[in-house]
Amino acid sequence: MFINLSGVSNTEGKVVEMAMEPELTEVKNRMGTFSVVEKKPVRWKLSNTGCDHVCVEAEGFICLMVPCDRCLDDVTVKIPVHFTQELNLAQSAEDRQEALDEADYLEGYQLDAEKLLYHEILMNWPAKILCKPDCKGICRKCGQNLNEGMCDCDQQEYDPRMAAIKDIFNGTVKEV
Ligand SMILES: [Zn+2]
Ligand SMILES: [Zn+2]
The missing domain is CATH 2.40.160 (Porin)
Incomplete structure (x- = not known):
C-alpha cells in the first residue's frame, strides 16, 4: 500500500x-x-x-x-x-x-x-492482554483452565510459607 x-x-x-x-x-x-x-x-x-x-x-x-x-x-x-x-x-x-x-x-x-x-x-501494542480482567489463568500442575472450573490440585503447595503454616495448623509440626 x-x-x-x-x-x-x-x-x-x-x-x-x-x-x-x-x-x-x-x-x-x-x-x-x-x-x-x-x-x-x-x-x-x-x-x-x-x-x-x-x-x-x-x-x-x-x-x-x-x-x-x-x-x-x-x-x-x-x-x-x-x-x-x-x-x-x-x-x-x-x-x-x-x-x-x-x-x-x-x-x-x-x-x-x-x-x-x-x-x-x-x-501501540498493549502491555497486558487478558481475556477478562479477572482471568484466573491455568493450573500450573494439570493445565486446567481455571475459568472453566477448579481442578483438584492443591494450589497452596506452591507457596512454601503457606505449606509451613498449614503444617502448624494440622499439628504435623510442633512449635518449640
Ligand atoms: Zn485468560
Ligand atoms: Zn490442577
Missing part, C-alpha cells in the same frame, strides 16, 4: 483525504506472530503545510488474535491506529535515516503507508 505524495506536494495548503484497507494479514513482534482478524479501511489525510512539508494523519484500527497472558485463550485485541507524522520531502533519504533510525517509509514521493501503519501497531 503506497500513497503517492506528488499530488499534494506541489501546492501549499492542499489537502487530500482517502480511505484504504491495510494489506497486512499478520503482525510479528518478539512475542510471536499474530493474525489479523478484522480490518477496516484506514482514513488518511495528507496536508501540504508548506516548504516541502507534508503532514500525514491516519485514523482507524486493526483487530488481531492474541493469546491471553494468563490462560492462553484466544483474545481479539483491537489496536487503534491514530497518528500524525510530519514529512520533510526536501530531506534526502540519508538525512531522514539519520534523524529517524528505522523510519525508511518514504521513497521519493512514494509513502509506504503499510510500513508506517505496521510501526504504529507495534508502538
Whole structure:
C-alpha cells in the first residue's frame, strides 16, 4: 500500500483525504506472530503545510488474535491506529535515516503507508492482554483452565510459607 505524495506536494495548503484497507494479514513482534482478524479501511489525510512539508494523519484500527497472558485463550485485541507524522520531502533519504533510525517509509514521493501503519501497531501494542480482567489463568500442575472450573490440585503447595503454616495448623509440626 503506497500513497503517492506528488499530488499534494506541489501546492501549499492542499489537502487530500482517502480511505484504504491495510494489506497486512499478520503482525510479528518478539512475542510471536499474530493474525489479523478484522480490518477496516484506514482514513488518511495528507496536508501540504508548506516548504516541502507534508503532514500525514491516519485514523482507524486493526483487530488481531492474541493469546491471553494468563490462560492462553484466544483474545481479539483491537489496536487503534491514530497518528500524525510530519514529512520533510526536501530531506534526502540519508538525512531522514539519520534523524529517524528505522523510519525508511518514504521513497521519493512514494509513502509506504503499510510500513508506517505496521510501526504504529507495534508502538501501540498493549502491555497486558487478558481475556477478562479477572482471568484466573491455568493450573500450573494439570493445565486446567481455571475459568472453566477448579481442578483438584492443591494450589497452596506452591507457596512454601503457606505449606509451613498449614503444617502448624494440622499439628504435623510442633512449635518449640
Ligand atoms: Zn485468560
Ligand atoms: Zn490442577
